[in-house]
Amino acid sequence: MFSQLTLHERLLKAVAELKFVEPTPVQAAAIPLALAGRDLRVTAQTGSGKTAAFVLPMLNRLVDLQGPRVEIRALILLPTRELAQQTLKQVQLFAQFTYIKAGLVTGGEDFKEQAAMLRKVPDVLIGTPGRLLEQLNAGNLDLSHVQVLVLDEADRMLDMGFAEDMERLCKECANRQQTLLFSATTGGAALRDMIGKVLNDPEHLMLNRVSQLAEGTRQQIITADHDQHKEQIVQWLLSNETFKKAIIFTNTRTMADRIYGHLVAKEVKAFVLHGDKDQKDRKQAIERFKEGGSKVLVATDVAARGLDIDGLDLVINFDMPRSGDEYVHRIGRTGRAGGEGLAISLITHNDWNLMSSIERYLKQQFERRVIKEVKGTYGGPKKVKASGKAAGVKKKKTTDKKGGDKKVAAKRKPAAKAPRNAPLASADGMAPLKKRAPAAE
Structure with a gap:
């Protein structure tokens, strides 16, 4: 029960107002440790309630601050505008019965208006690394009094190339008393390096393994x-699957626009979301999608993080994501908070190896599905039987008494063992495979 957590009564009042009764596993594990002042590194799947797991202890530290508001006391770093906007709303809801104020600094918004907001000195600042650094370099931002630093979706920020920006902002918060790092995946070497640099004797909480x-x-x-x-196939799925809302993911803006155009031509109510859209259009697309103005959103991975939309129960990967972590974040838009969802990936021969590598990463095997109404000819790689020659069969010819060729039963000779470092045979067993040059990106 939330009431059993040692949270300030004003925060518990907000929790009750929001009808939160039982903390999720990540909240039950992380909140007591965060309240005790520990640095945390938390891995938990999307939709598990990890935002509240860092917002509530952060607010608990700030709730009794006295005096005029002259210093930023908490900083939350996030990878995208959409996730930052969503986190701002969560902070405001949990802080509604306190005097704590929060501000937002992201790209796509008016720089001077943000600078004016910073002069009012919010208690909690939420933002994306790039724009925060711009305000810092312009002399509009002082982080020297930050007590709590939160890195949310740290793995995604690193994937997006924000490593140096994150390190610079962490150094600006040199006097912080606590650092909380949350992500939905375990990340790689870059994340481990970041953890070593910014966390102090952290408690590691892994609520969900990749599998x-x-x-x-x-x-x-x-x-x-x-x-x-x-x-x-997409047209068939949208016409025949039962769903409330669906997201179709592509890897490129061009493909997102193309699919959106085809859907509109078929009179499907849809919105498109990608990096070429300005902030006003992106906000409008997300809000209308949330409100039910359309059932379908076509998006690049800009929408893969942070979108929490009620009723989203279908994800279609038109293009297979380029990594297992990105796949996890895409399909994490559905099946949230214990709900059920359906994720369908469309696979051509060019996608098969990538799909197989993601299966291995997740230690899962995806369900194979065939739709007879739109069935194609490709069904996955075929197992090619070795030819007689490849199997070590040698045929002899002899000449009969009349001078004609006469077939003699083939003699099978045992296959020789290949040297340990011999090149692999090709699919038909005839010739060694040459190393393929890496594809240009």
Whole structure:
């Protein structure tokens, strides 16, 4: 029960107002340790309630601050505008019965208006690394009095190339008393390096191993012959699947616009969201999608983090994401907070190896699905039987008494063992495979 946590009565009043009764596993594990002042490194799946797990202890530290507001006391770093805006709303809801004020600094908003907001000195500042550094370099931002630093979706920020920006901002918070780092994936070497630099004797909490992520979501693949075939499958799914809301993910803005155009031509109510859209259009698309103005959102990975939309129960990967972590974040938009969802990935022959590597990463096997109405010719890689020659069979010819060729039963000779470092055989067993040059990005 939240009432059993040693939170300030004003925060417990807000929790009750929001009808939160039982803390989620990540909240139950992280909040007591954070209240005790420990640095934390927490891995928990999307939709698990990790925002409240760092916001509530952070606010608890600030709730009894006395005197005029002259210093920023807490900083929350996030990778995207959408996630930052969503986190601001959460902070405001939990702080509604306190005097704590929060501010937002992200790209896509008026720089001078943000500078004016910073002069009012919010207690909690929420922002993305790039714009925060711009305000810092302009002399509009003082982080020397920050007590609590939160790095949310730290792995994503590193993936986006914010490592140096994050380190600089962490150094600006040199007098902090606590650092909390949350992510939905375990990340890689870059994340481990960041943890070593910014956390002080942290408690490590792994609420979900990779193989347990998205347990409430059915994961399917449907094979396709080419992109045009994928578009036909998408049309069939949107016409025949039962869903409240769906997101279609692509890897490029061009493909997102193309799919959106085809949907509109078929009179499907849809919105498109990607990096070329200005902030006003992005806000409008997300708000209308949340409100039910359309059932379909076509998006690049700009929407893969931070979107928490009620009723989103279908994710379609038109393009397979480029990494296992990105796949986890995409399908994490559905099946949130214990709900059920369906994630479908469309796979051509170019996608198969990437899909297989993601299966291995997740230690799962996706369900194979065939839709007879839009079935294509590609069904995955075929196992090619070795030819007689490849199997070590040698045929002899002899000449009969009349001078004609006569077939003699083939003699099978035992296959020689290949040297340990011999090149691999090709799929037909005839010739060694050459190393393929890396594809240009």
